[in-house]
Ligand SMILES: O[B-]1(O)OCc2ccc(NC(=S)NCc3ccccc3)cc21
């Protein structure tokens with residue numbers, strides 16, 4: 001059966017059939033995974049090398065509808081993510097995006113002891129110590145570092161997420177983009193508690209390159225149901241046809257014999 005031209009999240013082009021067109025999707029270090037907290041080893045080594053990050057505040061960042069969700073392009077030569085599981089290398093912010101579900105009972109990519117959150121934010125960084133470009137870094141096992149932040153649904157709307165939501169009506173269709181007028185400070189997306197789990201994995205979307213050092217924060221941030229409802233109004237199509245992006249998360253993949261380490265910052 002020829003796979004639909006575009007990969008997606010429906011039964012005919014979704015995660016269960018990605019490996020047909022994207023062989024890496026069937027690899028042994030795929031993401032996301034279910035984080036089984038009982039097997040996470042508390043690695044004193046991680047405690048020693050504190051994970052540090054420094055971001056700039058930026059305005060006029062471009063947000064686009066990729067057809068699989070929204071993505072904010074935030075190449076930040078002045079940003080630095082280092083320490084923790086990242087060895088001696090410095091990683092630079094490239095973009096951030098989000099995954100969500102049809103209802104708030106699902107939506108995150110990583111799960112914790114089988115529990116899904118309502119969504120998951122990914123802050124994507126690449127190794128500028130070793131590689132010359134994002135695309136090159138994505139071809140290497142230590143090329144990318146992604147911070148994952150879970151979304152819990154609550155009554156307070158998240159002001160930083162609101163800056164994203166307020167632009168979504170302008171990028172309803174796939175391929176559309178606009179500039180976010182507000183100043184965005186990526187630091188504000190991070191929870192107050194900085195404990196995290198870390199393991200070696202992959203992109204969670206095709207081509208599923210096995211190039212990501214994952215750092216998943218334990219503490220979720222809060223968004224409102226209304227904010228998630230707005231995410232689900234984006235269209236996966238470029239024109240009149242309306243196929244809403246109601247879910248864009250990959251289910252957990254086998255951890256296999258990978259180490260899952262935790263750091264209680
Ligand atoms: O797993 B993720 O959803 O979260 C983290 C993350 C980062 C990047 C992507 N995909 C990209 S950039 N593909 C295009 C591309 C792929 C490979 C080389 C160049 C360009 C998906 C995810």
Ligand SMILES: [Zn+2]
Pocket residue numbers: 097098099122204
């Ligand atoms: Zn992602």
